[in-house]
Amino acid sequence: MPSPSPSGPPVLPISEHEDEIVAAVEANPVIVVIGETGSGKSTQLSQILHRRGYTRRGAIAVTQPRRVAAVSVSRRVAQELGVSIGEEVGYAIRFEDRTSEKTKIKYLTDGVLLRESLSNPELKQYSVIILDEAHERSLNTDILLGLMKRLIKHRASDLKVLITSATLDGLKVSNFFSGCPVLNIPGTIFPVEKFYSTDRPTNYIESSLRTAIDIHVKEAPGDVLIFMTGKDDIDKMVSKLEERIQNLEEGSCMDALVLPLHGSLPPEQQVRVFSPAPPNCRRFIVATNVAETSLTVDGVVFVVDCGYVKQRQYNPSTGMYSLDVVEISRVQADQRAGRAGRTRPGKCYRLYPSSIYQKEFLEATIPEIQRTSLAGSVLYLKSLNLPDIDILKFDFLDPPSRESLEDALRQLYLIDAIDESGQITDVGRLMAELPLDPSLSRTLIEANELGCLSQALTVAAVLSAEITLRQTRNKDMEGKRKRQELSDGSGWGDHVQLLQIFESWDQADYDPRWCSEHDLQVRGMKFSKDVRNQLSQIIQKIAKVQQICKQGEDGRVTLTTEN
Structure with a gap:
């Protein structure tokens, strides 16, 4: 284990309960840890289990509902352990992976862990999975709770699951996991x-x-x-x-x-x-x-x-x-x-x-x-190919309405992701490979058929990077005017205008000064370029798989790639 930094990890309330936590983890496949704000659960639990040898047979995964939390908490833990981010401690968020083969403690968004389970449903690379901030009840965390319940049955001997929260109804979660123990860790809260x-x-x-x-x-x-x-x-x-x-x-x-x-x-x-x-x-x-x-x-x-x-x-x-x-x-x-x-x-x-x-x-x-579209989640569950999972009867902590599930199935059917019997199609499997909303994934596949994949990749990347067309500096009307002169596509809607803005930046050799001059956020534009490159790589990987599949039929490959 790496030596701690000179100051060492801070002494937080959870540290006083280390022996109690480790004993509960040792004796149970699942435990719930209710830790008040400031108790140290997000930064210290992973370090406690690392110290006690749980990373010898696999890494510790700690999920966060938010990207900013996954990044900042991992940086804090790396600092406390005196290591560089991406080595023993790393993070993975959508379109950014700062981990390596040396990583023992990995902070990641709940969505990234779901995507990892697509290629490895048993999640064998992890000895411990900590679902942190479960009280936020994000869609992905709720799906993970159901999947962890299933996974524990298959990996009872070599997997530990901890559900941690500041305010979660511990008894409700305990009942969901067949009466698992609930530990309450007080925080240092002044009046x-x-x-x-x-x-x-x-x-x-x-x-x-x-x-x-x-x-x-x-x-x-x-x-x-x-x-x-x-x-x-x-x-x-x-x-x-x-x-x-x-x-x-x-x-x-x-x-x-x-x-x-x-x-x-x-x-x-x-x-x-x-x-x-x-x-x-x-x-x-x-x-x-x-x-x-x-x-x-x-x-x-x-x-x-x-x-x-x-x-x-x-x-x-x-x-x-x-x-x-x-x-x-x-x-x-x-x-x-x-x-x-x-x-x-x-x-x-x-x-x-x-x-x-x-x-x-x-x-x-x-x-x-209970308040979001379930199309992406249903497509994910369908793509797992697990015979014991019935979408309409999936074990959720708080089930969504039947109307929402049926709406998701209808959406997926309309974009050819599932067939009339509800089975996932070849198109649906391709869509599940892409870390995008199903409608955007379908757009890329259709764009490939129509010979405009390059443009569609750009639009999908810019939308994923959440680039907006608003000015970022209220007083800089000159930047706004310059940006409006970039394109004549404003009448075609935001998507065409975003495409033309990105292509103009491409012609300017991705110069950061160009972004500043046109009142566009440099970081957002750079991120969209990185996202586009990653999406292109995923598409190329899918194309190779398709080529192998299609050669035995007619020798033609329908999925091509453009840079």
């Missing part, structure tokens, strides 16, 4: 004083802004964590907060540093959030709900909670998604407040009345599996 608004503000950004400035001017030192619903709100809040702070009378309060925190933030900016504040300086961290439980930011004493979250909702009757700003649950509100009590007594400013918290907020967040 948090909660302040409620008298009514709901008409503009939660402005209300959050006023509250943050009041804290800065009147309160003692301590960082402030402000919850917003998404990147757009965060960008507005960061800009307005910096402006207000600059306009404060010089010398009236300490210095301030305003930092965003969201899933699409570049790694070098994420690191700044986890570094201590400079002397005599208060940090304002403006974050999405990624900061509720997935990531812990030390030094936070004050929390500003707008009471909202951005949530994807799917309507199976229309087949359409909507991205809605909805009220948080009481569990989420309590998680947000708890962030103020990590290091000393704190304060939480709730921008809603206590009556709304008590009477309008749901007790817990609705699981994603």
